[in-house]
Structure formats: structure tokens, C-alpha cells
Amino acid sequence: MSIPKCNTLVPSGAIPCVRKNSGGKKGVMINHVLNSKEVSCGKKFHQNEYDFYNTVFSLTGQENLIALRKFLPEWYSLVCEYNKEVYFVFENLVKSNKAIIMDLKIGHKTADTGGYFKQMRHYALDTIFSLSNKYGIRLEGANFPIQKFNHGVISLPGKKKYSRYGADPFDIFFSFFQAGNVTRHMIKSLINQLDYLINKALIPNLEILKRVKNSKRVDKFSFGLMGTSLLIIAHDNTIRLKLIDFARSTIVTRANQVNRAYKEMEDFIKTLSSLRSIIVSIF
């Protein structure tokens, strides 16, 4: 089967997927023009991530996955080829060139695979350079300056990412709300989206995991999230909460995957709940 070529030429006036300071590994994302107006995103093909999206978007009758779908970019089950590399295609979540965006990686541990040096690097990232270990978050990308509350700017967009890692969750959200002219109405909407994610997707998912853990029979699919980010986008009086980056996440189909996924999801829910309190404190 031949793979179609990606169309990376962004028409003038269209909103690209690949932007400055967006975060993630360099060269991982490309623009792919779906039709004359809409530019979608291509991400370098990764089997595990592709399977994660495919399962979430194909299984019916699973409330945890159906609720999770609302927070993922639209999925087209489409791949294309660019420079001899394969990319999978999904919705560009950024709908305006003026949007204020941040990529917030969730979890006290953000990776556990790879060889010794890779592991040491992640250990250093999680404990020394970033606040993953303390707050369970790490700011991976932001297109606005981060202010230390009452202490001025500590990180400008485009600066080395380690400088951003010193910002705590309060500083991050406070700066985001300021940069995006985020109103109380928008903050309320963000809290509602967070509640929906926690109560309709994450808690029902944890309940499936708990059941499977006890019975050791996988009768329903659940998921574990590791290295997954919140992508929060504000523009024109709207704010949207999305989830991206599932390269290290799992769809649990075997009993021996349950314990790890359970720990990941407990951590994920705890972290989102504390972020919720921080957002409420600013509101």
C-alpha cells in the first residue's frame, strides 16, 4: 500500500500547526494541508501513540473512552509521508494566530523507558530542573512570558526550556490568564472542562482499572497516561482544555498492564485536582 505525500505548503492566511515556542521535540510536528483552508497537524509516526488514538476513537460502549475523546484532537485515521518519514494526521487545535497556548506535562514521573542515560536524563528533568517531582507538572511550551508573582518576568518565550521549569503552577496559570486576557467567565469554563475530564473520563477509567486489578479479567479497556500534556488554548473569549502526547501512554488490554496504569492514573487525577484548586484560587 502506498502512503500519500504530506502537503506541507501552508496557504497564506491559514493557521499553521507548527509554531514558534510550541514545545515538543524538534521536527516531530509538520503542517499538513487537508483542504484549501484547513491545515492539520502531522506528528512523526509512533506505533504506540497511533494505536492509542485509534482505539480511543474506535471503541463503542466505553464511557471512559467516549468522554476522553472530547479532549483529544479530532482523529482522521490518516497517515502521510514527508522526507521519507511517515506522519499521522490529526486536528490542528490552534484556531487563531493570536491564540495564547501552553503545553503542561502532567505526572510526577514523565518517562520510564529507554536506556540508562535516557533514564538519568529524565530523572534529572523530573527532579532537579523541573517541578514535576514537586507539583506533578512541567511547562513544556508556552508562547507568552511567565511572571513570578510579585517578582517580574522569569522566562520569556524562546528562552531555554530549563528556565521555564522554575515556574510553579500558580505563576504559570496567573501568567497564562494575564497574557490571554482571560476573563472570569473563561476561567469558570476552564474549571467546568477540568471537572468533566476528571468526573466523566478519568474517574470512571480508574474504576475500571480498580475492578480489573481485583478480578484480573480485562472485560473493558482502560488507559494509563504517562508523559501526556494538557494543551490549554485561549483566544477570542474562549478557552479550551485538550490532551496531547500519548507516545508513552497505554491502552490496557492485558491484566499485567494494570498496576502501572493504576498508579499513573491516581497520580494524574491527584495532579489535576491540585491544579483545579490553584485555578479556583485565582478565580
Ligand SMILES: Nc1ncnc2c1ncn2[C@@H]1O[C@H](COP(=O)(O)OP(=O)(O)O)[C@@H](O)[C@H]1O
Ligand atoms: N493537535 C495539535 N494541534 C496544535 N498543536 C499541537 C497539536 N499536537 C501537538 N501540538 C504542538 O506540538 C508540540 C509537540 O507535540 P507533542 O505531541 O507534545 O510532541 P512530543 O512527543 O515531541 O512532545 C506541543 O507542545 C504542541 O504545542
Ligand SMILES: [Mg+2]
Ligand atoms: Mg510533548
